[in-house]
Amino acid sequence: MASVSYGPEAVVLVLAAAGGAGLGLTLPVTLAIALLLAVLTASYRQVIAAFPNGGGAYAVARRHLGHRASLVAAASLIVDYVLNVAVSIAAGVAALTSAFPALHGYTAWICLAVLVGITALNLLGIRESARAFMAPTVIFVAGIFTVIIAGLLRSQPAAVAAGTATTLDFRTVGLLLLLKAFSSGCAALTGVEAIANAVPSFAAPKVARAQRAEVVLGGLLGVMLIGLAVLIQKFEVRPVDGTTVLSQLTEASLGHGIGYYVVQFATVVLLALAANTSYGGLPTLTKLLADDNCLPHRFAVASPRQVYRYGVLTLGLAAAALLIGANGDMNALVPLFAIGVFVGFTLAQVGMVRHWLLARSKGWQWRLALNGFGAVLTFVAAIVTTAMKFTEGAWLIVLVLPLLVVAMERIRGAYTRIGEVRGTAELPRPPRPRESVVVVPVSEVSELSCEALSAAMSIGKDVVAVHVCLEGESTRAFTKAWEAWHPDVPLVLLPDHDATVGGPVARYISEKYPDRRKVVVVAEVDPPLGWNRVLPSHRSDELERELRKLSDTVVCHLRVQVA
């Protein structure tokens, strides 16, 4: 829904390049977009009916198009969620700076502040209720309709936006330009998919409600887009630096009074909430992907507040990178948006075509035709959008989508190999004990070494202390102190070959005890949290790195706390 605030803008921006004649074509281009919207709405009604568990394009592709296509769908969804956050925030901030021009110049900073705020709220597990959505949505829709009706009734604009408008020259308008404007405006269609992804969150009867929501959304969106396009032509709105098209239209219809600020403010809130929906969607999607071994498992680990922190953080960081890269300019981000959306649309429709071919339920012929027509349309739209916007940033999406797919494929492969090692496939043999030897590397005679040896003696009967003689340390002093202490444990002195502790210890135990289970006890003082973490030398890390290369070696950490 929020896409109304950046869709028309994108069309105007492109057509303005062709001057007055171009702007005159806003309405036809918008009608074409509305037509596509109608087809998409109808075919997504069917997606909702066929996949009542949600998941949208990913679910359809996984069921009907095989593993790789589902990964492509997942990648396009990930890209869309990230772009939705970036575009919504950028558009919201653009609405804000239109209303308060004094904020210009801080655009990127405001965007990042909003992003950090939303991310932090989501990390804390604070979620908006559906009710929070209601009020701004109603105000926004009512506001837009008021703008449209008031604008249609008026013969003269109530006020003209400040700022220098581009002067228009009348040139011929090429097909290329029309295609470009069309593909830009398609960014307004992104909302269609959201409902199909979120069917499970509807109240029962889910499917019927979700379908109705889809149609209502599609209808409202179409009417608003066309109404705004009519107004754009009527008031001859053209791109003005620092004021959005929607802001200009509102000013023209309602004047620069309280009504203007209400609409602008509702736009800002609605866009912030639109950005927030990604925070519900992406972490859920990445959790599903992690469960399917396509993403690292930590994406599936919930925090104590039931938040998938890795998903939320990844989303925040990716959106921050986009906002910084685009310097908070919404018109730089919108071109990237449509591609991922159309890839997802196309896959979903192709999947639905297969669905009808397999199901052959009542009326499958015309349903198949509808989805097939949608698939062709969205496929063409995807190609057109990519071609038209390639140099304006679409190359980034063309690059990122396959990279994401390849990465997920490789992660899956790695988990398969790890799974073989875990050996969950068949019932494991029963566990059996083996004779063990406990090795304690000691660097000094101290209370800490005493703790380590005590622990080692509790673990096994056969305990050996080893000391690596590092360059610049006195072996004599150590052995003297050891003899004075006289613990009841044999001591082995190892020469140091390469200024490391790990190498000599690992070599010694693997050569001396090839057949036994080796247990190495490492005692450390655990520094308190915070900057103190940098204090320990990394000797024990190095030891552990060397030892973990040995099979049947268990490394035991005994950590003594600093009070």
Place this chain on the structure above:
Amino acid sequence: MASVSYGPEAVVLVLAAAGGAGLGLTLPVTLAIALLLAVLTASYRQVIAAFPNGGGAYAVARRHLGHRASLVAAASLIVDYVLNVAVSIAAGVAALTSAFPALHGYTAWICLAVLVGITALNLLGIRESARAFMAPTVIFVAGIFTVIIAGLLRSQPAAVAAGTATTLDFRTVGLLLLLKAFSSGCAALTGVEAIANAVPSFAAPKVARAQRAEVVLGGLLGVMLIGLAVLIQKFEVRPVDGTTVLSQLTEASLGHGIGYYVVQFATVVLLALAANTSYGGLPTLTKLLADDNCLPHRFAVASPRQVYRYGVLTLGLAAAALLIGANGDMNALVPLFAIGVFVGFTLAQVGMVRHWLLARSKGWQWRLALNGFGAVLTFVAAIVTTAMKFTEGAWLIVLVLPLLVVAMERIRGAYTRIGEVRGTAELPRPPRPRESVVVVPVSEVSELSCEALSAAMSIGKDVVAVHVCLEGESTRAFTKAWEAWHPDVPLVLLPDHDATVGGPVARYISEKYPDRRKVVVVAEVDPPLGWNRVLPSHRSDELERELRKLSDTVVCHLRVQVA
């Protein structure tokens, strides 16, 4: 020695602000600097005699001025080492771009490339031999003297540097400006300290050789500075964008022929080697400080190639930050340099005054007088330099020095607390075994769990398996699989309170076995190196974090490798 290439430049740059009358004062200012140089050289001869083990200001302050003063000296040395790298590289690149103006505009990039190169060589443990220093030094000194003599014999400059020189207007020259020029030029004195820091690296008889080197260096430096100042006045050299003063002088004396390129090239090589000396000095100093518990111990850990990697890396990163901050402009960095040097000088001299008061060896009165005079002079110079350069970047040094000192104090405090826990002070009690219980957290029935239980059985008689029932997982399926496997180990099912594994396990074992030594065995698949490291969920890290808070708990890691 290399400081000859940026000292005179700094003086000219300041005096040029006062126009022709100002530049006429280059010689007097240089004479004042040369006087300070003479005093410093004489008093550092005494530092060398009193501290034949090197360490310079840090050693003197540690012996005679107490702990805190030694930290201030150490901090000023650290700052100087870092600045030496940054200034030397920037000056070397300035000499290069003077000779090859086409390289202008890439200054910062060339600086960083040289820095990365030097840092990489040092990380690999490749050190320059003393011989490597000889040739460029001899060529450089011979070149400078040739420039001076040829310049004095010439009545007209052989060539005038290209580029637009600032036009001069004759204004009165204030005292402030003179002080500023003086403090800028003092950057040329930085070499004096280097010899006192490095006494141990001289061949025997160390002290005599080091003292002789100090006097020779001081003498050469003084003569070169004065000679260049005379030439600057004679040829009325003024600052030209993109050409160093030394380059202008060389051109004026020798013309733009082969001689010019030889001198410039020797300057570049000498400055690169000068930057490299910091890589010998700083890691050694930070190793000493780490041994004294004033820096994290990893600064004292040598790599297999006998390199103190943390010191080298820290130096490289700090110098990179400075070079980026100054955009590779040597004249932005030189003002920062003198402050740290003078702080170190002052501390060393004050320490020497105390030394003579305590020692009262032959001729102590006049030695004390000399060091006292030096202390007053360098103290005044430190104040003047800081005041004059405060807004030009000296605030950074004024900020960093105390921060470094406070950080080192706090690190020392933390190590003292850790040392108390280690308990090296007295002979520890003999180690004693205690009754133990071995706990194995199991998340699945698999080959891996079998490994973990086998290891646990080898470690202790009393083995318990625990399973945390996480939300969304089927406890029923797990217990069924467990019963089918039927290992000879009791199983405890724990409820999950907050979506973590660590909390329930830690609570269970600390409540159930308050008096026993607790051993927890965690089995993991160790992914191969590289990006696979991100794959494991952080469940076992989280488990370890919780468990390390418990006293007398040993966490054992069993890692199974992926082939």
